[in-house]
Amino acid sequence: MIRLEPRNEVSKGLLYVTPVIAIGVTILAGVVMFAVLGKDPIRAISIIFLEPLTDSFAISEMIVKATPLILIAIGLSFGFRAGVWNIGAEGQFTVGALSGGAVALALYEVEGFWVLPLMCLAGALGGMAWAAIPAFLRTRFNANEILVSLMLTYVAVLLLSVLVYGPLKDPEGLNFPESRMFHPAATLPILIEETRAHVGFLVALAVAAVAWVVLGRHIFGYQVKVMGQSPRAAGFGGFVEKRVVWMCLMISGGLAGLAGLFEAAGPVGQLVPALPVGYGFTAIIVTFLGRLNPIGILLAGFVMALTYIGGETAQIEMNLPSAVTGVFQGMFLFSLLGFDVLARYRIRMFRTARTAPLAVQTAVGE
Amino acid sequence: MTGTALLQLSGITKRFPGVLANDNISFSVAPGAVHALLGENGAGKSTLVKMIYGVMQPDQGEMHFDGAPYAPARPSAARARGVGMVFQHFSLFEALSVAENVALGMNKDAIGKDLNRLIIEVSESYGLSLDPARFVGSLSVGERQRVEIVRCLLQNPRLLIMDEPTSVLTPQEVDVLFETLRQLSSEGCSILYISHKLEEIRTLCDRATVLRGGRVVADCDPREETAKSLAEMMIGTSLSFPERQEPDLGDERLVVEELSAESPDPFGTDLVDISFSVRAGEILGIAGVAGNGQVELMEALIGERATEDGAIRIDGEPVGRQGPTERRRRGMCSVPEERLGHGAVPDMSLWENVILSARTRKGIEKNGFLDLGIAHDFAREVVDTFNVKTAGIEHTARSLSGGNLQKFIVGREMLQKPTVLVILQPTWGVDAAAAADIHRALQELAKGGAAILVISQDLNELMAISTSFAVISEGRLSEPRPTGSMSIEEIGLLMGGVRSSAGKGASAGKGASAGQGAAR
Structure with a gap:
């Protein structure tokens, strides 16, 4: 009989190795899946995971996809450390795009270096405002922020639809439900000529660097860790739970809102109902794949971006269904969570199954 | 003590890693007796009754119930033999009705068709009025306890175990509960009553077994004892005044x-x-x-x-x-009672745990930023000064033994001067x-x-x-x-809560302090 025994200390080495194992196992599972589907598994895997890395345009597209993922995931990582589960980054992303985009449309044809920063500010504030709802409901009424933030995502997406069908509709757009294209002064500068990679990526890198410092060297990062691991100890340390809940939701909401604005003012260039494509949800996987660590999140953001690009290529070249991207992302999270057990537990083989160790351990606490 | 006992324990021993929770415990409960199990926290009362109720099993020793060997492997086996238990912390679902909650805690075959009628019958005959249709969420703590008691009574128990039942009740509710327990006992149901409240035990119980450090230290008739003598048995008589x-x-x-x-x-x-x-x-x-x-x-x-x-x-x-x-x-610095999870974060290293309470006084935090060098140095100082046995300050608080973690936390606070x-x-x-x-x-x-x-x-x-x-x-x-100006007698009385029972029964308190078994 096999039993899992909690380790005395979490193995730090394994914590870094398991994401790599998870990626390997996901690829292996992909091989099996393609073989069962009757597709050439080696070719499919190489199209999804290797070819994008050899093509400079594909790399620029990876940057485009990785930028919102990294921004959102870094915001989420604070809350996830503290036990504040913001699952509604997609909604905050949408409202951020909407409020920043509204500024862009209001200032249409206004030239000025301050237009873009103002849009960014509006985007971040929009995301924060959307995240303030679950923050208020949790701190005031103890409402579950998982449910509230998730449900608000659908409200946000519908809000975007209503506004681009109405007040934000392009006056010269033949009644199509979309805003007009943002003025060049309200569009993000391109990073690499002839591509869609924009300066938002540099912001994402800077945010990762700041987050790294805050988590390792600032009292707020420490506070977040203590709150997540042991709320009573946090109280003893003088940390106030409500304040941490608010801070975490403001950070994740603000960064998600900023990511939404970057998407609208970058690759999309306007507000359309189809703007939210699931970055807010995929970022949750990125957060965990990156071990809640800013550097890890940078890497994980690119791995996830790779599955987007590779998945698209595989659709075109091998006629694979579009679900292939989602399947790979799901397998990543699943195998990561599965292998994480190894870092926290030791596997023991037993002959007899007479005693009940868990019952004994709880009883000792008496 | 022999054939007449309802429950007989002989040589019960239970060991947990590093602790001998029960050491060779023997006593017996007579039919219809209200038997007190008395002892301080950590004396081994809870472990013992959990074994009687089948929640865990003894390492050594045997039990007899009604003359036959008794070794329940799980609570349902204990209930089948006629042993019921009311826990200190209730296991009720607030969103379910009283009747549903009762049904959940019973063995399947024991649930009859008209449970509601049965609940009303039983609750009325014991003076524990209860409406089976009400939701538990709307009940007071005392009423919730009634649900637990009625659940036990519906299964016609021959032994009812009550774990510190009065710790959650108002004085009026305590009176009602005592009436119920006395009625049960007069009908022949034995009650094993766990408490450390001396006055209660002297009022209610006709027999008491005192545990200290996992052993039986005394067996007595509480009505013949004073609160002082019971307190001394419970806490040990080896008190000295240096x-x-x-x-x-x-x-x-x-x-x-x-x-x-x-x-x-x-x-x-x-x-x-x-x-x-x-x-x-x-x-x-x-x-x-x-x-x-x-x-x-x-x-x-x-x-x-x-x-x-x-x-x-x-x-x-x-x-x-x-x-x-x-x-x-x-x-002001402080050391809380619970080391792991309150005084220290279990999965954080020792140097990280130093930041928790010493960041202000040791200057680890400056303008919001942490000076990790100071944290490392201070953690090392604590470990050295207080002889904390650890392989290094990188190790987690959880990896330390209880005593070593205590030394670490005490040291962390004391060295902040x-x-x-x-x-x-x-x-x-x-x-x-x-x-x-x-x-x-x-x-x-x-x-x-x-x-x-x-x-x-x-x-x-x-x-x-x-x-x-x-x-x-x-x-x-x-x-x-x-x-030194207080006698052991006074301390014992104060600890037993005699002074604070003055509101509902000043005379009982005075009688106790006068000693001489006035309550008989």
Whole structure:
């Protein structure tokens, strides 16, 4: 009989190795899946995971996809450390795009270096405002922020639809439900000529660097860790739970809102109902794949971006269904969570199954 | 003792890693008896009744029920033999009705068709009125307990185990409960009654088995004992009053005035009108049986829970509204009772755990940023000074043994040179040598001008180190007096809650203090 025994200390080495194992196992599972589907598994895997890395345009597209993922995931990582589960980054992303985009449309044809920063500010504030709802409901009424933030995502997406069908509709757009294209002064500068990679990526890198410092060297990062691991100890340390809940939701909401604005003012260039494509949800996987660590999140953001690009290529070249991207992302999270057990537990083989160790351990606490 | 006993335990032993919870325990419960199991927290009462109820199994020894061997592998087996138990913390679903909750806790074949009628019948015949259709969420704590009792009674128990049933009840509810228990006993159902409230046991029980440190230390008729003698059996009679030099007292550093606080925990204890002061150089010891408000008092003192601003003053400044960080800045440090998960974060390294409470006074935090070098140095200093056995400060708090973690936490607070120290159970789980070191360090700290408040269940410890002494019982604090001016008899009575029962039965309290078994 096999039993899992909690380790005395979490193995730090394994914590870094398991994401790599998870990626390997996901690829292996992909091989099996393609073989069962009757597709050439080696070719499919190489199209999804290797070819994008050899093509400079594909790399620029990876940057485009990785930028919102990294921004959102870094915001989420604070809350996830503290036990504040913001699952509604997609909604905050949408409202951020909407409020920043509204500024862009209001200032249409206004030239000025301050237009873009103002849009960014509006985007971040929009995301924060959307995240303030679950923050208020949790701190005031103890409402579950998982449910509230998730449900608000659908409200946000519908809000975007209503506004681009109405007040934000392009006056010269033949009644199509979309805003007009943002003025060049309200569009993000391109990073690499002839591509869609924009300066938002540099912001994402800077945010990762700041987050790294805050988590390792600032009292707020420490506070977040203590709150997540042991709320009573946090109280003893003088940390106030409500304040941490608010801070975490403001950070994740603000960064998600900023990511939404970057998407609208970058690759999309306007507000359309189809703007939210699931970055807010995929970022949750990125957060965990990156071990809640800013550097890890940078890497994980690119791995996830790779599955987007590779998945698209595989659709075109091998006629694979579009679900292939989602399947790979799901397998990543699943195998990561599965292998994480190894870092926290030791596997023991037993002959007899007479005693009940868990019952004994709880009883000792008496 | 032989053929007539309903439940007979012989040589029951239960070992947990590092603890002998029950050591060769033997006693028997007669049919229809109300039998008390008396002992301090950690004496092994809960472990013992869990084995009787089949929640866990003894390592050695055997039990007989009604003359036949009895070794329940799980609670349902115990219930099938006629053993019921009402736990201290209820296992009820608030969103379900009374009837549904009752049905959930019964063995399947025991649930009849008209459960509702049965519930009403049973509850009425025992004076425990209950409406089966009501939702448990809308019931008071006392009513919830009735649901648990009725659930047991529906299965016609021959032995009913009650784990500290009155700790959650109002005095009026206690009276009703006692009536029910007496009725049950007169009908031949035995009751095993777990408590550390001496007055209760003297009123209700006709037999008592006293446990201390996992062993049976006495078997007696509580009606023939005084509260004092019961207390002595429970806490041990080896109390000594060591000589000590008169303390050199300075100004009042910690002043608590009319502190009252309602506990947010339904099983917690409200603090009622607590007043005391601790001077520089003074060590005030607060004794009491666990669960009488010690934790609540500490939380209020160190700032985890806000109180009236003026209720707590440090060096004259009101701090009742301030949080722990501001109070630390003013010089107050503290050691909570629970080491892992309150005083330390289990999965954080020792140097990270130093930041938790020492960041202000040791200058680890500057403008919000942490100087990790200072944290490492201070953690090393704590480990060296207090002989904490660990492979290094990179290891987690969880990896330390209980005693070593205690030394680490005590050291972390003492080396911050507090001017006011609030410390719960300072030597819980540490070996004798380390305990002596901690006591010496406390005395030196006091000599250096700090005001120290020690809250402990270890009377020997309090007698050894404190300069003044008070007892907390049911959230009220007795008037502090110089240590040594109180007799063991007085302390025992105060700890047993005699003083605080004055409201509902002053005569009972007086009778007890007069001794001579007045309650017979």
